[in-house]
Amino acid sequence: MNLNKKRLIISLSAVGSLLLVACQSMEQGTGQKASATLDSRSGSQAKGEVTFVWQGHDVLVSGKFSGLKPNAEQGFHVHEKGDCSAPDATSAGGHFNPDTKMHGMPNSGMNHAGDMPNIKSDANGNAVYSAKLHGFAVNSGANGIVGRSVVVHRDPDDYKSQPAGNSGPRIACGLIK
Structure with a gap:
């Protein structure tokens, strides 16, 4: 094999490796x-802080909340629009759903990207939250959550009712930055 053919093979191999890395970076972080500070909506006292950290194909979602209904569960979702300006947070739009799937159990593969496990409050209406999820990215791309909003609902998500799990009014909302 002559020197030019060897160089071409090495160049093509390098290009292939770069393409593989580029494809992987679109699928994992x-x-x-990113983070969000949630402010009260719909006349509630609910508020909180949430962080999103991309770890490979998953995103670790962590949060602290207060002002929730004591000893209860509240629906928790990423919504499509980064707008919490409405008093009832309806300006945030529907659940983030780039793949146009049905609403469902988080991480089931049959759910909106923005579907997350319910928040569970203690006797004082406070909650600490942690979940490892997939189906979205921590960026501003088509599957990204940066620039969208995160919302706490008054009632628990039943993970069945369409299109949003029957989780009631939006009681806290924050922009994901």
């Missing part, structure tokens, strides 16, 4: 972070 390496520590990208």
